[in-house]
Amino acid sequence: MTTLTFPLSRIEGHARVEIEVQNGKVISTRFKATEMRGFEIFVQGIPAEQMPVIVPRICGVCSTAHHVVAVKTLEDAYGVTPPPLASRIRSLLLLGQLLQNQATSLFIFTMPDRVGADSLFEMDDVDVIKKKHFEMAQRALKIRELGTDLITLAGGQFIHPVRAVVGGVNAGIPAERAELMLNRLQQALPMACELFDAYWELTIRMKDRIGSWGDDQPAYYITSTGKVRPDFNSHEIRVMNPEGECCEIFSPRSFREVLEFKESEYSYAGKTSYKGGVIRANSLARANLTAHMGTKVANGYLHRLRIEFGIPAHPIMLFELGRGIELVYAIERAAQMLEQPLDGEDTDVPYTPRDGEGYGLVEAPRGPLIHHYVIEKGKIARAEFIIPTVHNMGSIERALKVAAERYITGDTVNMELEKAVGRVVRAFDPCIACATH
Amino acid sequence: MAEEKINTHEQNTVPRFAVLQLSGCAGCEVSLLNAHEWTEKFQLTYMPLVSSAYDVPEVDILLISGGVRTDEDAHHLKNAVKNAKRVVAVGTCAISGGVANLGNRDEVRQLFLKRQDRLDVPRLLPRSRPVDDFVPIDLYLPGCPPTPELFMAALTDPAGYQASLIVCQECGRKKLKDQKPEHLLGFQKGNVDPEICLINQGYACIGTSTRGGCRAPCTRAGHPCVGCRGPSNVLIEKDSQAWLESIQKVFHAMTNIPDDELKEALLSPQLALFLFQFSDYAGGDRPPRPKEKVL
Ligand code: SF4
Ligand code: SF4
Numbered sequence: 001m002t003t004l005t006f007p008l009s010r011i012e013g014h015a016r017v018e019i020e021v022q023n024g025k026v027i028s029t030r031f032k033a034t035e036m037r038g039f040e041i042f043v044q045g046i047p048a049e050q051m052p053v054i055v056p057r058i059c060g061v062c063s064t065a066h067h068v069v070a071v072k073t074l075e076d077a078y079g080v081t082p083p084p085l086a087s088r089i090r091s092l093l094l095l096g097q098l099l100q101n102q103a104t105s106l107f108i109f110t111m112p113d114r115v116g117a118d119s120l121f122e123m124d125d126v127d128v129i130k131k132k133h134f135e136m137a138q139r140a141l142k143i144r145e146l147g148t149d150l151i152t153l154a155g156g157q158f159i160h161p162v163r164a165v166v167g168g169v170n171a172g173i174p175a176e177r178a179e180l181m182l183n184r185l186q187q188a189l190p191m192a193c194e195l196f197d198a199y200w201e202l203t204i205r206m207k208d209r210i211g212s213w214g215d216d217q218p219a220y221y222i223t224s225t226g227k228v229r230p231d232f233n234s235h236e237i238r239v240m241n242p243e244g245e246c247c248e249i250f251s252p253r254s255f256r257e258v259l260e261f262k263e264s265e266y267s268y269a270g271k272t273s274y275k276g277g278v279i280r281a282n283s284l285a286r287a288n289l290t291a292h293m294g295t296k297v298a299n300g301y302l303h304r305l306r307i308e309f310g311i312p313a314h315p316i317m318l319f320e321l322g323r324g325i326e327l328v329y330a331i332e333r334a335a336q337m338l339e340q341p342l343d344g345e346d347t348d349v350p351y352t353p354r355d356g357e358g359y360g361l362v363e364a365p366r367g368p369l370i371h372h373y374v375i376e377k378g379k380i381a382r383a384e385f386i387i388p389t390v391h392n393m394g395s396i397e398r399a400l401k402v403a404a405e406r407y408i409t410g411d412t413v414n415m416e417l418e419k420a421v422g423r424v425v426r427a428f429d430p431c432i433a434c435a436t437h
Numbered sequence: 438m439a440e441e442k443i444n445t446h447e448q449n450t451v452p453r454f455a456v457l458q459l460s461g462c463a464g465c466e467v468s469l470l471n472a473h474e475w476t477e478k479f480q481l482t483y484m485p486l487v488s489s490a491y492d493v494p495e496v497d498i499l500l501i502s503g504g505v506r507t508d509e510d511a512h513h514l515k516n517a518v519k520n521a522k523r524v525v526a527v528g529t530c531a532i533s534g535g536v537a538n539l540g541n542r543d544e545v546r547q548l549f550l551k552r553q554d555r556l557d558v559p560r561l562l563p564r565s566r567p568v569d570d571f572v573p574i575d576l577y578l579p580g581c582p583p584t585p586e587l588f589m590a591a592l593t594d595p596a597g598y599q600a601s602l603i604v605c606q607e608c609g610r611k612k613l614k615d616q617k618p619e620h621l622l623g624f625q626k627g628n629v630d631p632e633i634c635l636i637n638q639g640y641a642c643i644g645t646s647t648r649g650g651c652r653a654p655c656t657r658a659g660h661p662c663v664g665c666r667g668p669s670n671v672l673i674e675k676d677s678q679a680w681l682e683s684i685q686k687v688f689h690a691m692t693n694i695p696d697d698e699l700k701e702a703l704l705s706p707q708l709a710l711f712l713f714q715f716s717d718y719a720g721g722d723r724p725p726r727p728k729e730k731v732l
Contacts, residue, residue: 007491008485009485009486009488009489009490009491010485010486010487010488010489011486012463012486013463014458014509032557032558033558034507034509034558034559035460035506035507035559036506036507036552036561037460037462037506037536037537037540038537038540038548038549038552039536041540041545041548041549041552042536042537042539042540042542042545043539044544044545044548045542045544045545046539053660053663054536054539056464057462057464057535057536057581058462059462059463059464060461060462060463060464060465060466060467060468060582061462061463061464061467063462063464100467104467104470108470108487109487112488112489118488118489118490119481119484119487119488119489119490120487121476121481121487121488122480134476137476138473138476141470141473141476142473144470145471145473148467148471152654155658156654156655156657156658156659156660157654157655157658157660158468158471158654159464159467159468159582160464160581160582162655162658162659162660163658163659163660170628170629170658170659170660171629171631171658171659264555265555265556266555266556266557266558267555267558268552268555268558347628348628422489433461433462433463
């Protein structure tokens, strides 16, 4: 038996793929997360009120989702409901996160696959093509910076925000600052669309070149975003079966009854499944489980996707197109929210901390994110982080198997396999820091 | 010293740099992406987060983020520095352990071992360690994460960068003589007055002894400083006890919080841990980092 090992890059965190082959037959495809920081272990004994500042450090890419969900988990434990303004500001925070993440994933992680480059950051004044890529990278960086600026506006700090507090948020957003951001978002929208149009076009070309939109079979889809329109500051989780019917709705409190979790013997990240079936979270799950985007331009893109692929759409490259739709959505939706006053109302309600148990939920860019804390004498006795990338682990490995079988025949390995491995993994935009925490 | 080395690179007049990410959260890298002016001034040759290159080539500057948690981290680190003219440790994880320090408490260290029984994954070291336990460092850039402005300073002109001594100088909140809280409120509890020093409002802010340079985004946003930039130059070469004492003095002067309550709060292992997860510079048996090398 031979084991082919593929190091991974342009994803968040440290991981590699191992493919075992015997007599031309693919025996297994393994996604191996090779890091572990141990948050579930080391938050034990920490005062519960510190969690919203500690857990963003699980991941600097999805820090905002961890910040908001930590606050919601404590609120659940203390029996507190934040006022409407606080919920709106938290939603805005999560939109900043979405914008930042989708821009990074699209243009920095996966665009190089479409233009055949190792990275978009190769500066070159002579080579016209490289020069074009470089300019594209610079525009992409500006769009993603808008996401971090939105996080700063709503969350105080650009990567590890501090403004969501138990009971609400610690301040509203003054009208002048909201207006400045609104203007920038409105200006950025055409540029984001232009970049996404180019991305869609290049994706079609890549599809033509490989001859597939990304094989792999249908799967279950899981998301906590709104049924009618997206809502990332979410409350319940839905599952869609491979035929496209919603087959389960559950609260974060009952996740154990619905999802089966297994530790892995070869990776620091475990895996979840639903009734023994492979699950997919992230953008494609949301595209399949949301009626419409609720904003004009993003809705146009979603419509185009649906006309071509129907519901549920399964090919894995559509994860990436879904991300582009959400990039546009995040800009439009944040602008809508900033047009309404985000100041002058109560920002928080009083509360009394108490011991007990709390569950929190948000829709992170990679899917539903659940935190669960047990609090004793004001300190964390136990913490669990239910990470969306872990839901995708089974589907990543299955899609890798399909790709491996496509490029391994008899005793020859098509060199395209290496690229295919990267492409498949990046389609799911896994976050290893989160998955292993 | 760095400048000469950078400009004499033979084939390429554009300085080349690489980013090695050890066990961290990638927040440092995300911040670096925000500092996008570098794209016009430097050639990025290695940074797995954004580019497919599998070895650190020869570079003028190597940035290292994250702490050393696994044997693989240690291996990558030792190999990477061989090819670098100048090595910069960025972010609190790389310098003083950061949040991962919470895992170095004896009562939880054991639990890590249970996670080890997996096939062929990098082994976890007995504790998370700072990068200078393994390789010499030319410049330290603390922060969780360091801001884009600080990244640019570290890349272009570390010697010319003038940071404020402490966070208070950048915070813009007014310290009041006659508003002395009777009790400590902790870290975060709704409704914060936007103008007044957080200590006057009863919050455990330690901006008075934390190194400046971040522009105080947290305190401006109404959250007490947790010290992620580490101790100011006054305290950086002293041990953590000196730092705690200095914080205590500030609270004595600025509040009416009873001695016992203050001691209990400031010296409780949890609070100390919370602050020192970010900042224990001189802890352990390591010699203190010379302040000239810290940006
Ligand atoms: S220093 Fe902070 S931002 Fe940087 S890797 Fe560590 S936790 Fe993340
Ligand atoms: S103690 Fe904190 S809030 Fe007060 S001035 Fe200093 S940094 Fe600002």
